[in-house]
Amino acid sequence: MRGLSRRALFAGSAAGAGAALLPAAAPAAAKPRPAAADCARYRATYHFTVPDQWKNDPQRPVWIDGEYHYYYLYNPDYFTGGTTSGTAWRRVTSTDLVRFTDRGIAVPKDTTPNGDVWSGSAVVDTRNTAGFGAGAVVVLATMEPVEGAHTQAQYLYYSTDGGRTFRHHGTDPVLPNPGVRDFRDPKVIRDEERDRWVMALAENNKVGIYHSPDLKAWKYAGAFVKDGIGVLECPDLFRITAEDGTAKWVLAVSANGKGSGLPNTYAYWTGAFDGSDFTPDAAEPQWLDHGWDWYGAVTFEKRSTTGALDERARYAIGWLNNWDYANTTPTIDTDGFNGTDSIVREITLKRAADGTHYLASRPVPALDRYVSRTVNLGDLEVEGTRVLDYRGTAYEVSCEITWDQLTGAGLQLRRSNDGVRHIDAGVYRDYAFLNRRPTVNPDASGRWQESKSPFDPSARRVRLRILVDRTSVEMFVDDGRYVHTSEVFPYLIDTRLALFTIDGRAVFRNTVIREFAV
Numbered sequence: 131m132r133g134l135s136r137r138a139l140f141a142g143s144a145a146g147a148g149a150a151l152l153p154a155a156a157p158a159a160a161k162p163r164p165a166a167a168d169c170a171r172y173r174a175t176y177h178f179t180v181p182d183q184w185k186n187d188p189q190r191p192v193w194i195d196g197e198y199h200y201y202y203l204y205n206p207d208y209f210t211g212g213t214t215s216g217t218a219w220r221r222v223t224s225t226d227l228v229r230f231t232d233r234g235i236a237v238p239k240d241t242t243p244n245g246d247v248w249s250g251s252a253v254v255d256t257r258n259t260a261g262f263g264a265g266a267v268v269v270l271a272t273m274e275p276v277e278g279a280h281t282q283a284q285y286l287y288y289s290t291d292g293g294r295t296f297r298h299h300g301t302d303p304v305l306p307n308p309g310v311r312d313f314r315d316p317k318v319i320r321d322e323e324r325d326r327w328v329m330a331l332a333e334n335n336k337v338g339i340y341h342s343p344d345l346k347a348w349k350y351a352g353a354f355v356k357d358g359i360g361v362l363e364c365p366d367l368f369r370i371t372a373e374d375g376t377a378k379w380v381l382a383v384s385a386n387g388k389g390s391g392l393p394n395t396y397a398y399w400t401g402a403f404d405g406s407d408f409t410p411d412a413a414e415p416q417w418l419d420h421g422w423d424w425y426g427a428v429t430f431e432k433r434s435t436t437g438a439l440d441e442r443a444r445y446a447i448g449w450l451n452n453w454d455y456a457n458t459t460p461t462i463d464t465d466g467f468n469g470t471d472s473i474v475r476e477i478t479l480k481r482a483a484d485g486t487h488y489l490a491s492r493p494v495p496a497l498d499r500y501v502s503r504t505v506n507l508g509d510l511e512v513e514g515t516r517v518l519d520y521r522g523t524a525y526e527v528s529c530e531i532t533w534d535q536l537t538g539a540g541l542q543l544r545r546s547n548d549g550v551r552h553i554d555a556g557v558y559r560d561y562a563f564l565n566r567r568p569t570v571n572p573d574a575s576g577r578w579q580e581s582k583s584p585f586d587p588s589a590r591r592v593r594l595r596i597l598v599d600r601t602s603v604e605m606f607v608d609d610g611r612y613v614h615t616s617e618v619f620p621y622l623i624d625t626r627l628a629l630f631t632i633d634g635r636a637v638f639r640n641t642v643i644r645e646f647a648v
Contacts, residue, residue, distance in 0.1 A: 170622050172460045174599045175524035176500065176646040177450070178222075178230050178471040179461075184208035185469030186456070187249045187364060187426035188447050189219060190317070192267065192293065193433045194254060197223045199267075199293045200447075201236060201252060208468065213456065216246025219269070221293070225435075226496035227445060227474040229648055237269060237287050237296045244285060244301060248272040249315045249364060249426070252293065253345070259327070260288065260345040267293040268345050270304070270329065272314035282313040284331070286346065305329070305340065305348045315364045318345070324405050330365040330381070337365045337383060339406055351406040359397055359415070360386030364426050366396075367403070371441045372479040378487055379403035380479075381410070382418070384426050388578065394452060395419040395615075396427045400479070400487045416488055420583040421564055421614035422573070423602070424448035424472055432476065442479075445494065448472045450602050450617060455572040459601065460619050472615055473497065473597055473604060480609065490610040493526075493597060502647035513635040517545070520643055521625040528595040529641040531556070536634025543598050544569060544618070545626035553618050555605045557585050557592050558632065562607045564614035571618050583612035 173179055180202075189201040204220035205213065219237035222230040239246035250271030258264040267289040274282045283303035287296040307313050312334040321328045321341075329340040329348060336355040340348040356362065366382040382398035397415035401408055418427065427448030432440040450470045451459075459468050474494040481487055505520060523544070531539050540556015540563075542549075554565040567579035585592065585607070597604040600622070605614045629638050 170460075170464050172600050172619070172622075173465045173467070174470050174601060176228070176497070176648045177473060177599050177602060178447075180204060180220075180467050180469035181232055182467050183469075184213065184217075184467070185220070185471075186217070186449055186451065188428050188449060188471060189249065190251050190428040191430045191445075191447075192252050192254055193431060193437060194267070194293050196435070196437065197225045198227060198430075198433075199223055199252075200230065202471075203247075203249060204235065206235070209466075216240065218247055219271070219296075226499070227494050228496045228500055233294065236289070236294060237271070242298055242301045244273040244275045246273070247285075247287075248274070250284070251316060251318045253318050253320065253327075255345065259343065260286075262288045263290055265292075266290050267296075269296060270316045270318050270345065272316065273303075280307055280309055280311055282311075283307045284316050284329075284348075299346070304346050305331075310334065312361055317365050317367060319367055321405055328367070328405065330367040332361075332363045332365050332383065334361055337362060337381065337408075339408070341406070352408075354381060354408045354410075356383075356415070358387070358390055359392060360389070364428070366398070366427075366429055367408075368429060368444065369403075369441075370444060370479045372481055372487055373442065374481050376479075376481065376487065378411075378479055379408065380489070381408045382429075385415075387417075393417045393420050393581070394422060394454075394578075395424040396446075396448065398489065411486065418446065418477070418489055418491065419448065419613050419615050421581045421604075421616040422578045423450050423452050423617045424613075424615040425452060427472075429477060444477050446475045446477050446491065448615065450615060452572070452578075452617070454578070455574065458572040458574070459617070461601065470601060472602075475613075480611070488611050491613050492606060492610045493595070493604075497646065500646045500648050501644045503645040505643040507641040507643070510629060510638045510641055511635065512539070512629045512631050512638060515542070515549075515628055515630045517549075517626060517628045520627050522598075522627070522643070522645065523620075523622060523625055524599045524645065526595065526597050526644045526646070527627065527642070528593075530591060530593045530639045531636050532591045532639060533631070533634055533636040534590065536631050536636060538632035539592075539634075539636045540630060541594070541596065542626075542628040542630060543596065543603060544620035544624045545628050546621070546624040547626060549628075551620065551624050552626075552628070553603055553620065554630075555594065555596055555603065555614075556630075557587070560587055561585050562592070562605075562612055562614070564603060564605050564616055566603070566616055566618045569618055569620045569624070571616075581614045581616060583607065583614065585612075
């Protein structure tokens with residue numbers, strides 16, 4: 131996936147209280163305002179952020195020499211050329227997926243006539259199928275030599291130094307464009323059973339499947355077609371084993387279902403894959419996130435410290451932004467960057483009561499090692515609104531809410547002293563929700579404010595685990611089948627936390643707040 135033209139910028143005062151959305155900016159990017167010594171800071175406390183300039187799509191991390199190598203689309207010219215000036219691949223490494231070490235640009239842009247480098251995937255060629263040496267890291271990525279001229283194609287870069295630096299394998303594509311507009315975001319996996327590589331490719335309303343013996347020559351094998359959820363991007367394809375021992379294949383895409391009342395995140399199907407054709411268990415997708423801002427997401431292998439593969443779990447990370455307002459963030463002015471990721475999640479496959487399977491998410495367990503403060507509030511009885519004696523801008527709050535009879539219950543996050551501004555998270559009748567309307571947020575249209583997911587009120591209980599950072603909220607509901615991730619830009623003076631109920635009384639059990647130092 132590639133960036134679009136610049137939109138509105140977000141201007142924040144030193145205290146954060148004078149922030150306001152500006153009208154649409156001209157295509158030429160505005161430069162970040164030099165920050166005063168006392169200027170507000172909106173950089174996330176415990177989420178990954180780009181050091182400077184711009185980031186968007188995550189690229190699937192790969193495990194090399196005892197650590198994860200995470201590449202992402204990075205534009206070093208964002209403040210002079212905007213998102214249209216193109217991306218390179220920047221690299222960070224991590225052993226625990228909470229703390230990352232920046233390693234600089236790995237796949238540079240504009241080193242060939244084909245221009246900048248878009249999304250794709252990296253693989254470790256253990257068997258030297260491509261001829262660059264056993265263990266070479268090979269990247270397949272989309273480039274578009276002539277914008278808008280049906281020239282999107284797949285190009286190869288390779289590394290012989292453990293994924294640190296890459297060189298291009300000529301200027302011709304390894305998978306040329308067959309004459310279509312959308313032909314991008316190759317996701318490559320190894321099919322050991324058939325001794326070949328498999329590529330899933332986003333082609334407008336379908337995911338094309340291709341085979342290759344050597345990563346250089348590709349042959350079309352089949353396709354999975356889905357209409358009604360926008361242009362499909364950033365496909366994903368993997369096998370995972372459920373807790374009941376059932377193995378399933380999962381095909382997924384980043385998609386925009388907002389026009390149909392669906393999310394604008396990561397749509398997935400469980401099913402069967404024979405190496406060429408994917409057969410879904412159901413026609414309609416499930417969604418790994420129901421918020422507004424978890425796009426371009428990738429999943430990747432879970433490895434132990436010794437490198438052993440866990441076939442019952444994967445990790446996932448998403449771009450915490452949305453192309454509808456990609457250039458609207460206070461971090462441009464206050465911190466000189468635009469680009470934040472979600473927390474890394476661990477995902478597992480679970481079986482529902484009706485026999486269907488779904489993916490469940492939870493924050494990466496290593497986050498527990500970075501807890502710097504814990505506030506244990508125990509069980510709290512609430513009827514109406516109860517403001518807690520806690521203040522913070524970045525934390526995790528968890529609780530189990532139980533009740534006999536009520537209409538709704540939840541939490542007011544990042545609440546102002548007067549109670550006017552806040553983010554609401556909880557349940558109401560038959561749905562769980564995250565509502566950012568009462569605070570400053572990037573959606574100037576007012577259309578994408580409250581996200582919803584199904585909830586069974588007859589349970590009369592719900593577990594919530596909510597990650598709050600300076601510009602984001604992520605809410606995990608019950609076992610993590612439903613997650614809501616959204617950008618929010620509350621004033622930095624809005625630090626209160628409140629509990630609320632609607633039409634009844636509830637007990638917020640085992641209420642715990644944790645802060646992190648990363």
